[in-house]
Amino acid sequence: MAAKIKIENEKDDLLEFTLSGSSPAFANALRRALMHEVPILAVTDVDFIENTSSIFDEYIAHRLGMVPLKTPKGLKLPKECENGKCSSCTVSYSLDATGPATIYSRELKPTNEDASPAFDGIPIMKLVEGQRLKLEAHATLGIGREHARWQACLASYKAPKDGDFQFTLESYGNLAPKEILNKALEIIEEKAKELQKQLKEG
Numbered sequence: 001m002a003a004k005i006k007i008e009n010e011k012d013d014l015l016e017f018t019l020s021g022s023s024p025a026f027a028n029a030l031r032r033a034l035m036h037e038v039p040i041l042a043v044t045d046v047d048f049i050e051n052t053s054s055i056f057d058e059y060i061a062h063r064l065g066m067v068p069l070k071t072p073k074g075l076k077l078p079k080e081c082e083n084g085k086c087s088s089c090t091v092s093y094s095l096d097a098t099g100p101a102t103i104y105s106r107e108l109k110p111t112n113e114d115a116s117p118a119f120d121g122i123p124i125m126k127l128v129e130g131q132r133l134k135l136e137a138h139a140t141l142g143i144g145r146e147h148a149r150w151q152a153c154l155a156s157y158k159a160p161k162d163g164d165f166q167f168t169l170e171s172y173g174n175l176a177p178k179e180i181l182n183k184a185l186e187i188i189e190e191k192a193k194e195l196q197k198q199l200k201e202g
Helices: 024-036 055-063 175-201
Strands: 004-010 012-020 040-051 090-098 101-104 123-127 132-142 153-161 163-169
Touching: 004 175, 012 024, 024 132, 024 153, 024 163, 040 055, 055 132, 055 175, 090 101, 101 175, 123 132, 163 175
Parallel strands: none
Antiparallel strands: 004 012, 012 163, 040 132, 090 132, 101 123, 153 163
16 A cells, blocks of 8 residues: 555645555654754844844854845755855845844845745844944754754654554745645655665665
């Protein structure tokens, strides 16, 4: 019996589906691929032009790295790009704010509108009167296995009976849940083909 996937519930950030006719080993491989192998966009480095706030540059950079960013199609992983920081593998963001103000994720202005923050209202920090923050951030693709900033979703499953695995997939907003599922399945298929090729060559 071939493995089958049936969508049970689908929302903007949630996907519930049943995997049937499969094994615990494949169900676990799928869960790992969903969380750790699907490439998404995240801020990796920040150039600070001016920071007169009370928060260190490194702390602000860490906060920006954890802001979910929409991941547009067509971007390459840095290792697949020959030009370094270019529009093929990097999206840049500018931020310029003066206090008194609370800085939210919506104030990160991307060079590619398709890569805007997934949520507008994530608070980053507060500035008091006279403080200023001006920076340029750079985001690249990566996978959750390398760093939590690139984890596309939270995925779990339960198996109430043999062969049926009930999955819950919660997206962090970088990609739609069904996109994450399709990409994870593609990655598993590619790895299986590569393994088969190596076995034939060996």
